[in-house]
Amino acid sequence: MIEQYKKIAILGGGNMGIALAKGMVASGKYRAEDITLTRRNTKLLDAMVEQGYRASNNNALAVADADIVVLSILPQQLDSVLDNISESIDPSRHLFISIVTGVAVTDIITRLGKVVEVVRAMPNTAIAIRESMTCITSKNASPENIKLVKEIFSAVGETVEIEEELMSSATALVACGIAFFLRSIRAAAQGGTEIGFHAGDALRMAAQTAKGAASLLLHFGSHPENEIDKVTSPKGCTIAGLNEMEHNGFSSAMIKGIKTSASKAEKLYTDEK
Ligand SMILES: NC(=O)C1=CN([C@@H]2O[C@H](COP(=O)(O)OP(=O)(O)OC[C@H]3O[C@@H](n4cnc5c(N)ncnc54)[C@H](OP(=O)(O)O)[C@@H]3O)[C@@H](O)[C@H]2O)C=CC1
Numbered sequence: 001m002i003e004q005y006k007k008i009a010i011l012g013g014g015n016m017g018i019a020l021a022k023g024m025v026a027s028g029k030y031r032a033e034d035i036t037l038t039r040r041n042t043k044l045l046d047a048m049v050e051q052g053y054r055a056s057n058n059n060a061l062a063v064a065d066a067d068i069v070v071l072s073i074l075p076q077q078l079d080s081v082l083d084n085i086s087e088s089i090d091p092s093r094h095l096f097i098s099i100v101t102g103v104a105v106t107d108i109i110t111r112l113g114k115v116v117e118v119v120r121a122m123p124n125t126a127i128a129i130r131e132s133m134t135c136i137t138s139k140n141a142s143p144e145n146i147k148l149v150k151e152i153f154s155a156v157g158e159t160v161e162i163e164e165e166l167m168s169s170a171t172a173l174v175a176c177g178i179a180f181f182l183r184s185i186r187a188a189a190q191g192g193t194e195i196g197f198h199a200g201d202a203l204r205m206a207a208q209t210a211k212g213a214a215s216l217l218l219h220f221g222s223h224p225e226n227e228i229d230k231v232t233s234p235k236g237c238t239i240a241g242l243n244e245m246e247h248n249g250f251s252s253a254m255i256k257g258i259k260t261s262a263s264k265a266e267k268l269y270t271d272e273k
């Protein structure tokens with residue numbers, strides 16, 4: 001079988017399941033007909049079926065037909081799904097990829113009662129446009145399977161391999177982080193409207209400016225303060241605005257928010273038990 005045409009079952013065809021499937025197919029390395037998305041309300045997958053994906057409400061059947069099983073349900077939905085598919089798992093064939101927040105590799109193996117290879121991945125919603133930052137870790141997968149998972153997520157953005165102990169931190173920084181940066185873009189656009197731009201124009205201007213700022217860091221590999229120094233003219237308007245933001249706790253709010261999200265991510269699954 002050609003490596004990239006492995007059969008994939010994405011259990012949990014919600015926001016991330018759909019975004020991952022679309023990103024994989026957009027990369028040109030995967031085919032819609034090899035990807036089965038499951039959810040209980042399959043009506044909500046009709047649009048995906050029209051695009052050639054397969055949809056099912058039967059997790060066990062989807063798993064039986066797959067080589068790679070992606071867990072993309074909520075932490076509180078995980079145990080019942082694992083119980084439901086356990087019988088259909090063949091540890092010598094199935095590779096598990098879990099994007100479920102706060103669930104360790106050992107949690108999955110213990111619940112399944114089978115020692116399957118599990119790679120955890122923490123992507124973000126930009127996966128839909130192949131701009132994700134995905135953190136990957138595994139305690140028990142073979143180097144070949146970790147490489148395979150890296151290739152999947154490299155097709156839909158950037159990847160970094162981390163220790164499993166840092167997965168909740170990664171969740172806060174890269175997965176929740178999308179919302180944090182979006183909120184700051186919204187705030188900039190709201191400021192833009194207050195100083196004279198129509199809302200739509202202000203949002204477009206703020207979003208492109210945010211993209212430019214991120215691109216500067218990625219392009220030059222520089223530190224934010226180096227780039228900030230190039231903007232802040234002495235006695236100028238940038239430093240006046242920046243200092244006003246800092247007096248109001250801008251950096252502190254972001255840091256505290258990220259720490260709170262990381263603590264919450266760590267407990268999402270265990271708090272359900
Ligand atoms: N959203 C994000 O930005 C990110 C989320 N994550 C993690 O990814 C996972 C999915 O998140 P997200 O996509 O946002 O969540 P969603 O709620 O959008 O998706 C979960 C999906 O699971 C389906 N589902 C629920 N129960 C079952 C079941 N028994 N069998 C099959 N499907 C089922 C639901 O559909 P139905 O009700 O019809 O069954 C729903 O479509 C979570 O664990 C989250 O922590 C990770 C990184 C980023």
Ligand SMILES: O=C(O)[C@@H]1CCC=N1
Nearest residue numbers: 101171172175176268
């Ligand atoms: O909010 C959440 O719990 C999920 C996990 C990371 C992003 N969304």
